[in-house]
Amino acid sequence: MNLLELRRVSHWYRPGEASRPALRDVSLLIAPNEVVAVVGESGCGKTTLGKLVAGLYSPSAGEILFEDQPLRSLQGRNKKHYRRSVQLVHQDPYASLNPAVTIGDTIAPALVHHGLARRHNAGVAAARALGAVGLDATPEFLDRYPHQLSGGQRQRVAIARAVSLEPSLVVADEATSMLDVSVRVAVLDLLLSLKQHRELAYLFISHDFGVVRYFARAGRIIVMLYGVVVEEGPTEQLIANPLHPYTVLLLQSVPVPDPARNEQRRRDQLPLVLGGAPPERGCVFSNRCPFATEVCRTTTPPRVEAGLGHKVRCWSPRAALDAGRSTQLSHST
Amino acid sequence: MIPEGSTRPLLEVTGLTVDFPSGASRVRAVDEVSFEVRANEICALVGESGCGKSTLAHALVGLVPPPGQVVAGQLRLEGETYSSTSPREWRALRGAQVGMVFQAAMSGFNPVATIGRQVEHILKAHPETFPSVAAGRAYFEELLGLVQLPVQRVWGAYEGELSGGMKQRVAIVTALLLKPRVLVLDEPTTALDVLNQRLVIDLLRQLHQRLGLTMIFVTHDLAVVADVADRTLVMYAGRLVESGGTREIFGRGRKHPYVTALIEAVPSVLEDGLSIRAIAGEVPNLAHLPPGCRFAPRCLMAEALCSEVEPALQCDASGHAVACHVVNRVDWRVST
Known part of the structure; x- marks a missing residue:
């Protein structure tokens, strides 16, 4: 149930x-x-x-x-x-x-x-x-x-x-x-x-x-x-393994109680663009996304299943994954 | 408190004490706090x-809310005492020498006057800073540029027409208008979500670099402190309990059991949270302080002496100060 x-x-x-x-x-x-x-x-x-x-x-x-x-x-x-x-x-x-x-x-x-x-x-x-x-x-x-x-x-x-x-x-x-x-x-x-x-x-x-x-x-x-x-x-x-660039942006923007790691993470952050209104068409993040292409601006992305109940609405989830990796989000010490 | 050979501090606070009457007795909100801020430093409180x-931050600009009262202590800016000035002198000094961004800055603008009118009002009240109102407006425009806000969007707007993040940026720019030497910021990121918080922090860091600004950043958010501050001062129940370089405080150099417990209580997105610990009990009520060290009832390292005698702040050669009997006796470094 x-x-x-x-x-x-x-x-x-x-x-x-x-x-x-x-x-x-x-x-x-x-x-x-x-x-x-x-x-x-x-x-x-x-x-x-x-x-x-x-x-x-x-x-x-x-x-x-x-x-x-x-x-x-x-x-x-x-x-x-x-x-x-x-x-x-x-x-x-x-x-x-x-x-x-x-x-x-x-x-x-x-x-x-x-x-x-x-x-x-x-x-x-x-x-x-x-x-x-x-x-x-x-x-x-x-x-x-x-x-x-x-x-x-x-x-x-x-x-x-x-x-x-x-x-x-x-x-x-x-x-x-x-x-x-x-x-x-x-x-x-x-x-x-x-x-x-x-x-x-x-x-x-x-x-x-x-x-x-x-x-x-x-x-x-x-x-x-x-x-x-x-x-x-x-x-x-x-x-x-965040797959949406917006998730990566959120994860990177949270400071942690560690000055050295904050400084290191700052170097690889995705650019911060605050949105006013969302775009009329396409992906809701397309006007703020550093990886957005033509298709993102015109067509709503489908929900992609990445296994184990991990789902994402993005045309190029790979880009987010790489960006997340570079800031060592996946490391846990 | 400062080791020999270093530069003279820009701001010196000595023995600052603020009382609030409470019935027949008095509550001591700030108790003999002393510290220094060097030029060009971002100092977190x-x-x-x-x-x-927050009371301390208000005392720095002569705005302790009544019935609160500064009952002892000295404030010095570049060696000159400014704590015992008259209200009239405070008005000339506030904003122009020591600026402040209030926690309520988000709702601190007059809702029925445009931002531009409020800026003009400030410029007219302080004619000494700029040769003309137009010159002041030009400087305001320049500052807005630094925070990526077009003046056309802001000047004719009412407070209600700006988003939370925008308002906070405009509040910071307005506090900088009269070119203060020290800027005090009271919880500037508290009401903001993570992205707006990052925007404000990035902006302060930029202003710090571009304008050589000296800042006192008051916050309860330790992760934000670890992100912006050069030096960190930690207060507990009215007393300064530890101060030192931010990297030391958040690393192996930290000494006070309260500071260690506090940092260990912050969930981090980089960690699975297994090492997170809550601190037992609650912050004491200032009207009923425990005897001795104020943290002793919650402290895992407390000894008999701790609940009898209040520990004094002791400073080592590097300028790291801590108020704890146990730590000061053995200079035992808390392992992390």
């Missing part, structure tokens, strides 16, 4: 207009207990994808299925089951928690609504949920307000709210990018341990390839640009 | 939230 499936999903924020879609013809499968990471620059559609999966919007075209049932057709109990099973953790724990609501009341009502706790023992259930994410679940803590917590504690509360509903899929949209360095890894490790113990799957959205490699090491990566999936594959495979 | 790096 597939946990979640996107079938040729496109989405426009202003339907009817000739505006370009936020998502274009995206197909995706997420299996139970799988980690799928989505990477791309601002505006690539990764957040839209997360919101569609979490059911905040309905797609303008195409179909999303949860446990093989189309979301559009879900009603009553089935709809409630989906709502509980797919949870969202947002980027900013300063914005995602209601400042006027205590921590206990942030977590307990959903537990009651979904029948995971009774009203009279909801506080105990909320405390248990907070304990599961490593928070000190005293009655005083339940009575605190978000402003009395640190950023790391707030994000743990947001995670507790999501996982306490026993979801099967958590959409984490830049969930650790606002956290301090010393806390970030602890929260990533927490999410990974929850995956192990609760059979969770993640749709992990981030623009930071370093964090993605760490989090999705046993999973898959999807690279998006202008609403199009340009490359996807198993994490280590995609990072070691 | 790095630390986690609440370490005081």
